[in-house]
């Protein structure tokens with residue numbers, strides 16, 4: 589079999605952990621498999637590198653940030669390859685460029701455009717293990733680019749697709765995808781399987797076990813993969829195309845996203861064009877808007893509220909101030925320290941009363957709901973950040989997801 593395995597930061601977080609990975613790879617190799625391994629930087633390394641750039645400038649160039657942070661993965665590939673050599677396994681490390689990963693888009697959050705697997709295929713066909721750097725590639729101008737936080741997941745899925753792997757495994761520090769973050773909701777259960785759509789929704793609202801873009805890629809190209817632990821041999825979670833039996837489960841998982849903020853703009857004239865103007869200004873300032881709630885105009889004036897990551901709050905305020913500068917009575921109100929709680933499940937399409945159950949559970953626990961948004965398979969609410977863990981637990985209990 590041709591197998592692609594990805595080991596995340598914690599799984600290569602120390603010399604012993606790297607040796608553990610080497611032993612696991614050796615076991616697969618000794619069984620006669622062709623193995624390509626994608627690795628992340630050692631845990632904490634990417635943040636450390638980001639901090640180093642901030643020592644030089646409050647606003648370092650994104651191009652140079654990518655040159656710097658991509659070195660984290662390069663340390664890991666070399667160290668793992670050396671550890672494999674110690675075990676007598678022929679292995680070759682490859683950077684993103686050597687792995688043939690072409691990227692496009694903005695630095696620090698680039699997308700994968702294409703992968704030319706020629707060199708990796710050559711190494712594999714010589715009976716050697718490929719150890720590839722996750723998170724990085726080269727754009728058409730020849731610049732190093734990184735794929736956004738958690739981007740090694742995307743590298744692994746895309747590489748698995750490019751080399752035609754029979755199996756893609758994401759090895760991490762938990763046993764699979766759980767009904768909620770097992771570090772927060774103690775009785776969360778590991779799922780045996782989950783559909784691409786459900787994991788995609790969960791990942792896009794804070795379930796960081798997989799980067800959401802990696803799940804999007806897997807769905808688009810039909811790459812089935814498995815999430816499992818790098819520390820034991822327990823069966824993990826299989827991520828696959830949706831099947832009819834999956835609809836019987838109403839809520840698959842509960843996700844939390846911290847560090848959110850709300851901006852409310854009041855005193856907006858009830859005239860066509862204003863919503864567009866506001867959103868355009870936010871978009872041009874690269875503010876990523878999440879939830880949007882607009883109130884019906886009162887006395888000829890409307891109010892719009894948006895949520896975003898707290899890191900974007902400053903930029904959002906600056907952008908909106910320019911818009912409101914020539915608008916008498918327009919005001920901006922902000923609230924930081926909020927978090928988002930989301931329930932996800934494809935069963936929502938065919939079951940009613942899901943929102944009522946969720947809101948009741950929060951109400952009974954005395955937790956106030958801020959904003960609400962829904963999609964076909966997701967309901968999200970904002971709550972005070974200090975209450976998010978309790979909120980996750982009571983909602984998880986209300987849907988009887990616990991063990």
Ligand code: ADP
Pocket residue numbers: 595596597598599628738759760761762764765766767768769770771794795796797798841
């Ligand atoms: P890696 O370094 O392997 O990429 P991450 O830290 O990115 O690992 O993702 C694994 C973490 O995701 C777990 O340690 C867990 O705390 C967190 N997590 C959040 N939600 C879930 C969930 N529903 N199921 C499993 N893990 C989750």
Ligand code: ASP
Pocket residue numbers: 596597628629634635660722723736737738739740741
């Ligand atoms: N090292 C990168 C990060 O910390 C990529 C990854 O771990 O997937 O985000």
Ligand code: MG
Pocket residue numbers: 596738741796797798799
């Ligand atoms: Mg990760």
